[in-house]
Amino acid sequence: xxxxxxxxxxxxxxxxxxxxxxxxxxxxxxxxxxxxxxxxxxxxxxxxxxxxxxxxxxxxxxxxxxxxxxxxxxxxxxxxxxxx
Amino acid sequence: xxxxxxxxxxxxxxxxxxxxxxxxxxxxxxxxxxxxxxxxxxxxxxxxxxxxxxxxxxxxxxxxxxxxxxxxxxxxxxxxxxxxxxxxxxxxxxxxxxxxxxxxxxxxxxxxxxxxxxxxxxxxxxxxxxxxx
Amino acid sequence: xxxxxxxxxxxxxxxxxxxxxxxxxxxxxxxxxxxxxxxxxxxxxxxxxxxxxxxxxxxxxxxxxxxxxxxxxxxxxxxxxxxxxxxxxxxxxxxxxxxxxxxxxxxxxxxxxxxxxxxxxxxxxxxxxxxxxxxxxxxxxxxxxxxxxxxxxxxxxxxxxxxxxxxxxxxxxxxxxxxxxxxxxxxxxxxxxxxxxxxxxxxxxxxxxxxxxxxxxxxxxxxxxxxxxxxxxxxxxxxxxxxxxxxxxxxxxxxxxxxxxxxxxxxxxxxxxxxxxxxxxxxxxxxxxxxxxxxxxxxxxxxxxxxxxxxxxxxxxxxxxxxxxxxxxxxxxxxxxxxxxxxxxxxxxxxxxxxxxxxxxxxxxxxxxxxxxxxxxxxxxxxxxxxxxxxxxxxxxxxxxxxxxxxxxxxxxxxxxxxxxxxxxxxxxxxxxxxxxxxxxxxxxxxxxxxxxxxxxxxxxxxxxxxxxxxxxxxxxxxxxxxxxxxxxxxxxxxxxxxxxxxxxxxxxxxxxxxxxxxxxxxxxxxxxxxxxxxxxxxxxxxxxxxxxxxxxxxxxxxxxxxxxxxxxxxxxxxxxxxxxxxxxxxxxxxxxxxxxxxxxxxxxxxxxxxxxxxxxxxxxxxxxxxxxxxxxxxxxxxxxxxxxxxxxxxxxxxxxxxxxxxxxxxxxxxxxxxxxxxxxxxxxxxxxxx
Ligand SMILES: Nc1nc2c(ncn2[C@@H]2O[C@H](COP(=O)(O)OP(=O)(O)O)[C@@H](O)[C@H]2O)c(=O)[nH]1
Numbered sequence: 001x002x003x004x005x006x007x008x009x010x011x012x013x014x015x016x017x018x019x020x021x022x023x024x025x026x027x028x029x030x031x032x033x034x035x036x037x038x039x040x041x042x043x044x045x046x047x048x049x050x051x052x053x054x055x056x057x058x059x060x061x062x063x064x065x066x067x068x069x070x071x072x073x074x075x076x077x078x079x080x081x082x083x084x
Numbered sequence: 085x086x087x088x089x090x091x092x093x094x095x096x097x098x099x100x101x102x103x104x105x106x107x108x109x110x111x112x113x114x115x116x117x118x119x120x121x122x123x124x125x126x127x128x129x130x131x132x133x134x135x136x137x138x139x140x141x142x143x144x145x146x147x148x149x150x151x152x153x154x155x156x157x158x159x160x161x162x163x164x165x166x167x168x169x170x171x172x173x174x175x176x177x178x179x180x181x182x183x184x185x186x187x188x189x190x191x192x193x194x195x196x197x198x199x200x201x202x203x204x205x206x207x208x209x210x211x212x213x214x215x216x217x
Numbered sequence: 218x219x220x221x222x223x224x225x226x227x228x229x230x231x232x233x234x235x236x237x238x239x240x241x242x243x244x245x246x247x248x249x250x251x252x253x254x255x256x257x258x259x260x261x262x263x264x265x266x267x268x269x270x271x272x273x274x275x276x277x278x279x280x281x282x283x284x285x286x287x288x289x290x291x292x293x294x295x296x297x298x299x300x301x302x303x304x305x306x307x308x309x310x311x312x313x314x315x316x317x318x319x320x321x322x323x324x325x326x327x328x329x330x331x332x333x334x335x336x337x338x339x340x341x342x343x344x345x346x347x348x349x350x351x352x353x354x355x356x357x358x359x360x361x362x363x364x365x366x367x368x369x370x371x372x373x374x375x376x377x378x379x380x381x382x383x384x385x386x387x388x389x390x391x392x393x394x395x396x397x398x399x400x401x402x403x404x405x406x407x408x409x410x411x412x413x414x415x416x417x418x419x420x421x422x423x424x425x426x427x428x429x430x431x432x433x434x435x436x437x438x439x440x441x442x443x444x445x446x447x448x449x450x451x452x453x454x455x456x457x458x459x460x461x462x463x464x465x466x467x468x469x470x471x472x473x474x475x476x477x478x479x480x481x482x483x484x485x486x487x488x489x490x491x492x493x494x495x496x497x498x499x500x501x502x503x504x505x506x507x508x509x510x511x512x513x514x515x516x517x518x519x520x521x522x523x524x525x526x527x528x529x530x531x532x533x534x535x536x537x538x539x540x541x542x543x544x545x546x547x548x549x550x551x552x553x554x555x556x557x558x559x560x561x562x563x564x565x566x567x568x569x570x571x572x573x574x575x576x577x578x579x580x581x582x583x584x585x586x587x588x589x590x591x592x593x594x595x596x597x598x599x600x601x602x603x604x605x606x607x608x609x610x611x612x613x614x615x616x617x618x619x620x621x622x623x624x625x626x627x628x629x630x631x632x633x634x635x636x637x638x639x640x641x642x643x644x645x646x647x648x649x650x651x652x653x654x655x656x657x658x659x660x661x662x663x664x665x666x667x668x669x670x671x672x673x674x675x676x677x678x679x680x681x682x683x684x685x686x687x688x689x690x691x692x693x694x695x696x697x698x699x700x701x702x703x704x705x706x707x708x709x710x711x712x713x714x715x716x717x718x719x720x721x722x723x724x725x726x727x728x729x730x731x732x733x734x735x736x737x738x739x740x741x742x743x744x745x746x747x748x749x750x751x752x753x754x755x756x757x758x759x760x761x762x763x764x765x766x767x768x769x770x771x772x773x774x775x776x777x778x779x780x781x782x783x784x785x786x787x788x789x790x791x792x793x794x795x796x797x798x799x800x801x802x803x804x805x806x807x808x809x810x811x812x813x814x815x816x817x818x819x820x821x822x823x824x825x826x827x828x829x830x831x832x833x834x835x836x837x838x839x840x841x842x843x844x845x846x847x848x849x850x851x852x853x854x855x856x857x858x859x860x861x862x863x864x865x866x867x868x869x870x871x872x873x874x875x876x877x878x879x880x881x882x883x884x885x886x887x888x889x890x891x892x893x894x895x896x897x898x899x900x901x902x903x904x905x906x907x908x
Contacts, residue, residue, distance in 0.1 A: 035723055037484040038294035040328045050513065051520055056619040057628065059516070059726060063501060064492070066325035067512070067726040069615050071627060074723060127534040134524075134531040141524065153514030157528065165535055172543045179546045215511055 008082060012049075012058060013075035020048045021080035028077040036078070040065040046083060089146035092155055092207060095162070095200055096139025099132040102196055121196045128165075128197070135161050152211055159208040166201020235276070235285040238391065239308060241336070242320035243329055244291030245608075245727040247348040250378040250736060251320050252288045255388070279388060287312065293328070295335045296445065303447065309339065310451075313431065316394055317341045318387070323353035323360060323375070324508075324728075326499060330491045333369070337402035340433035343371045344390050350375040350382070352728075356507050361498040368494060370400035379733050403435070406486045410479070413471045414438045417464045424457060442468050443480040512608075512728040519612050529616055532604070533635060540597035541639055541670060547592035555585045574777030575764065583760030586821050587753045590642065590868065593670075594748060597636065597643050598741035605740075606732035611724060624704060625711035627651075627722045630660040634703070637667030638696075641869040642748065645876055655715050659707050661877050662885055665865040666703035668696050671822040675860045678826050682841030683853040691854070695861050702862060702892060748872070755871035760820060766790040783810075783832055791816065804898055805859070806852055815859070821866045851904045855897040863893035 015021055023045050026033050040062075041047065050067065051059040058075040061067040070078070106122040106129050109115060123129040138158035145151045173192040192198075240255075242248045256275025273288035289305040296302060308314070317336055321329035326347070336343050347353075347362065366373045372390045376383030406414065417438035425434055440448045441464040452461050472479050519525050560577050567573035604610050610632060618628030629651055637644035644664045651657045668676075676695055680688040768779050770789040779785040786792055787809075795809035795816065802812055810832035818825035826840070833843050848856070864870065864886050873882045 033481065034296050034484065035293070037481065037488070038296065038331055039723065040331070040488065042485060042488060051516065051615075053522060057615055059520070059615065061509075064325060064327040064495070066322070066328060067728070069611065069724040069726050071618065071722045071724075072622065127538070130527075131531040131534050134527040137524065137527065138518070150514055150517050153511070154518050157515065157518050161528070161531065161535075168535060168539050168543060171539075172546075175543060175546045179550055 009079055010082075011076050012060070012070070012078040012080050013052070013072060014054065015049050015052060015080060015082065017049050017052050020046055020083045022046050022083050023078060023080050025079040026077060027079065032074065032077065036074075039068060041068075041078070047080075086146060088155070088207065088210060089143045089151065092139040092158065093143040095203055095207075096136040096143070096158070098196075098200060099136035099139070103129045103132040103136070120191065120194050123196075131161075131165060132197075135165075152214055155207065156211050156215065159204040159211065162197075162201050162204035163208060165197045166204075169195060169197055169201075235283040236316070236395070237312060237314045238284050238286050239289055239312065239314035239317045240286060240320065241289045241305060241309075241317055241332070242291060243293055243322065243332065244725050246291070246320045246322040246329065247378040248288065248291060248320045249740075250733075251318075251346060251348065251376070251384075252286060253736075253739060254378060254381060254384055256286055277388075279392060282392075284391075287314065292332070294331055295339070296443070306447065309336075309341070310432070315342065316344060316391055318344050318346060318391070320346045320348050320378075323347045323349050324356055324358055326358075326360060327491055327495045330494065331487060333371075334402075334404065334487050334491060337369065337371065337400065338404070338433070338436045338439065340399050340436060342394055342397070342399045344387065344394060345369075345371060345373040346378075346383070346387055347373055347375045348378050351377045351380070352508055356509065357502040359500040359502075361500075365494065365498045368498070370402065379736070404487060404490050406439075406483060409471060409475060410442070410482065410486070413442060413467050413479075416467050417441050420460050420463055421457070424460070428455075438464075439483065442471070443483055444468065508728045515729050516612070519609070520615055525612070525616055529613060532609075536597070536600045536604070537639055539600050540593055544592035544596040548589055551588050551592065552585070555581070555588065570777060571774075574768065574780075575761070578768075578777060578780055579761040579764030580757065582764070582820075583757040586760065586868070587749065587756050589821075589823075590640070590748070591745065593640055594643055595741060595745055597639060598744045599737060601632075601636070601643075601647065602737040602740040602744075603732050606730065606737055608727040608729045611726050614724060615726075624659070624707040625715065626656055626659055626707065627724075629722075629724070630656060633660050634663060634667060637664040637669060639670055641665055641667065641669050641865045642872050643744070645869060645872045646744065646748070648876060658877050658881060659710055659715075661873055661881070662710055662888075663703040663707050665869060665885070665889060666699045666706065666862065668699045668861055669822070669865070671866065672861060674823060674826050675818075676857055678829075678840060679844070679853045679857050682845045683848070683850040691857075695857060698858065698896075699861055702896070706888075706892075755874075756820070756868055759867050763791070763817065763820060766794070781831065786813075786832070805855060805894075805901060807856070808847075811856065815863065818860065819864060819867055821868070822860070825860065851901060851908065854904070855900040858900055859893045859897040861893075862889060862896055864889050 009024055012021065012023075023041060023043050025043060026036055026041070036042070041060075045062065045064070047060040047062045047065070049058065050061050052075075055072065057072055058070050059067060060070065102122055105117055109117075109122070123132050135158055138154055138161070142151050142154040142158060145154060169192065173189055176192075177186075177189050240248060240252050252273065252275060256277055275286045275288070277284045277286055287308060289308055290302075292302045292305050294302065295306050295309070309317070319329070319333055319336060321333070333343065333345065347360065353360070360375075362373050362375060372394065374383050374387045374390055376387060378384070405411065414435065415438075418434050421437055421441075422434045425432060425437070437448065441452075441461070444465075449461055452458075468479055475482065519528060560581060563576050563581060564573050567576055601610075604613075613632055614628035616628065617631035621628050621630050624630075630648075633644045633647045633651075635644075636647055641664050644667065645661055648657045648660050648664075651660060672695075673692075676692045677688075680691050684691040764780075767786060767789050768775055768777050771793055772788060775785050775788055779789050791813050792809060795812040798812050799807075799809050810829070814825050814828040814832055817828040829844075830840050833840065835843050844853070870882060870886060873885065
């Protein structure tokens with residue numbers, strides 16, 4: 001169980017464009033976590049990756065939050081699993 | 085769609101050729117064309133290359149959905165530089181109301197970015213209709 | 218809760234003071250537009266995510282009742298995490314608005330409702346403007362307004378701010394709300410958390426009542442559970458240390474019991490609540506030709522790694538052409554009218570000479586300096602506002618993010634820096650949009666090294682005199698040197714003050730919209746006005762001061778001829794001051810005339826060339842020849858370096874003072890003088906060894 005879950009789980013910063021992912025966990029300081037939660041990016045929520053070059057900021061979107069640009073540092077701290 | 089893309093491609097090729105001639109002229113120090121048909125400076129040459137590439141890219145992608153938006157960007161940029169130049173000439177004309185100001189004005193009005201900008205207007209209208217309706 | 222009922226009873230007629238209304242909302246929801254429509258355009262702000270850093274106040278009078286509207290920064294929640302949130306919360310807690318209007322974006326209502334919940338929990342009387350109703354409809358978003366209104370017990374008015382739709386109804390609703398009590402609103406946070414909230418509430422309830430504070434005790438209890446630093450500090454300041462530590466204790470216990478962060482759980486509960494609301498009252502069907510699709514399509518091009526960058530550079534070229542080429546003819550008109558017609562008019566109508574010179578050479582010169590900036594600034598602001606209104610600016614930030622991250626900045630800082638090449642003044646002003654103070658200061662420190670268009674004449678003159686063959690290369694080297702020093706500055710200050718922090722940020726990407734011309738013009742005008750009022754006064758003052766220092770000297774009054782006669786000027790304060798500095802600049806081999814003209818350059822860098830002409834007693838045309846007799850090419854290059862790097866004009870300094878405060882401005886001025894001197898000296902001595 002645990003093992004195959006880990007296979008799917010990866011930081012948002014490495015997910016390819018066009019994929020939809022589900023947020024599993026956000027690592028990091030209270031300020032950042034709180035901010036992300038406030039805009040609706042919290043565990044269990046699905047987002048689509050609109051743009052990601054792999055080493056810069058990432059643009060994501062869903063209906064609840066709208067479209068957001070996350071700095072690379074932030075994207076690295078969001079752990080997600082790929083849904084499709 | 086193919087005709088729209090083709091029309092754009094022609095405008096794009098004109099932009100690119102104009103820039104190429106500008107570059108050749110600058111490097112060889114010769115004069116090949118009347119200056120109205122060439123970019124004014126290096127910055128404008130870059131602008132032409134960008135718009136030209138966009139038109140080319142749109143043609144290249146004319147089967148995909150993205151084609152419309154590329155064309156939208158290209159035509160808006162074409163028209164934007166035309167508007168800026170028009171405003172520039174108008175202001176200059178208003179300020180230097182001398183006898184040869186009119187000559188300068190006509191000269192400016194026949195500049196290539198103004199012509200290509202005008203030619204891009206129907207494109208923009210067409211694309212807008214497709215996108216918004 | 219209880220506190221609000223007592224206020225509600227007062228009748229409209231009895232009110233004397235203006236009724237305070239706060240306008241709040243997420244960034245990019247149309248808050249500025251709505252605010253301006255309601256106040257009939259008496260205050261304007263920008264549109265970048267998080268732009269409204271200053272508090273804007275407007276007036277509105279209805280049936281004899283006057284309202285004071287306060288525009289608050291665009292924020293996502295009320296947790297004091299950023300400067301903006303602190304400002305907004307401070308106002309809500311201390312400004313005591315009677316009613317709060319929350320502007321929401323109907324397209325992503327859920328995200329907006331998070332703030333709604335927090336405002337309701339605070340116990341405010343809320344009126345929700347469901348803005349962008351037109352776009353939501355196009356997107357296929359259907360909202361059951363009545364249902365939501367009932368559930369939240371709060372009036373919700375669909376609006377389209379740009380088309381004035383729904384504004385009358387909004388105003389009517391505000392009036393109706395005045396005499397109603399605040400709604401009762403409560404989220405159930407689950408048994409464990411509720412128990413803790415109740416415990417803390419009981420602790421603070423009676424002290425708050427005793428002090429007669431109009432704060433909802435339940436809200437305070439929740440904030441304490443969320444470990445809100447600001448609230449904790451406030452309570453401590455009021456002498457409630459014991460309550461704070463007791464609340465901490467309760468929180469720690471709860472945390473141990475739940476085995477998870479309490480604040481995170483609380484936010485999750487709120488989202489659970491509002492997602493539930495959304496399931497009940499928001500319907501989405503995929504629209505045929507939606508704004509999102511268009512935005513995505515455009516983003517494919519405009520954030521494309523190659524095409525996107527090309528478009529960006531091209532747009533930049535167009536922006537500069539628009540604001541410097543096109544505006545230059547207007548600048549010329551102002552200059553000519555000013556330096557000839559008005560000067561002569563004033564000169565001939567005012568007597569004695571002392572007075573007329575004070576007006577012409579002091580006051581009018583100052584006014585002229587200010588006015589000369591106006592066309593460029595106006596056009597630049599129009600261009601920038603257009604780019605902002607379309608939503609493109611956020612994409613520029615995206616494109617330049619990686620580059621700027623190396624300097625400890627986020628992509629958003631790119632725009633101010635680029636504007637700096639045109640003029641440092643609007644560049645400094647546009648740093649307002651940046652998220653953190655750290656980022657703002659860092660970019661304000663970098664901007665003066667961006668060689669603005671006013672420095673070009675100095676370079677042109679000196680290269681004409683000394684580097685006729687390699688003019689372009691030498692001038693370009695100046696621009697690069699400026700950028701290089703700016704980069705070093707950023708790295709240095711980031712290391713020194715901020716221990717290499719990198720900007721971790723989250724930025725809203727608004728959809729692409731057609732810009733509204735009215736909005737653009739109004740925004741640009743607001744920015745111009747702000748420049749006139751703030752920087753303008755300082756420029757005027759300094760011009761007069763420098764005039765006084767030129768026409769008087771240690772021996773007393775010299776007379777206005779000093780401004781045109783080098784013999785007389787050499788007896789002025791300016792000359793004695795420059796002579797006094799001469800030993801300091803001995804290593805650079807400058808005589809007092811160069812020092813004096815660089816001091817004049819502090820008014821505006823454009824003045825350096827013309828004052829050199831006065832001081833060398835020749836016309837500007839023959840200045841290159843004269844200069845090439847008295848300086849070596851190397852000395853000229855070092856002079857150019859100094860002119861590039863030393864303190865920018867006083868308009869920039871005045872603007873800097875407004876944006877980052879006096880302390881940082883002084884630090885910056887000193888730093889720049891030091892850098893300029895060192896660089897000029899190094900070039901002279903190292904160059905001397907090489908040649
Ligand atoms: N279509 C539409 N656009 C709007 C509406 N309200 C505002 N806008 C546009 O939304 C953009 C952001 O508005 P602004 O007031 O600057 O947002 P703020 O950041 O909340 O102050 C601007 O381009 C406005 O023209 C609306 O109701 N409908």
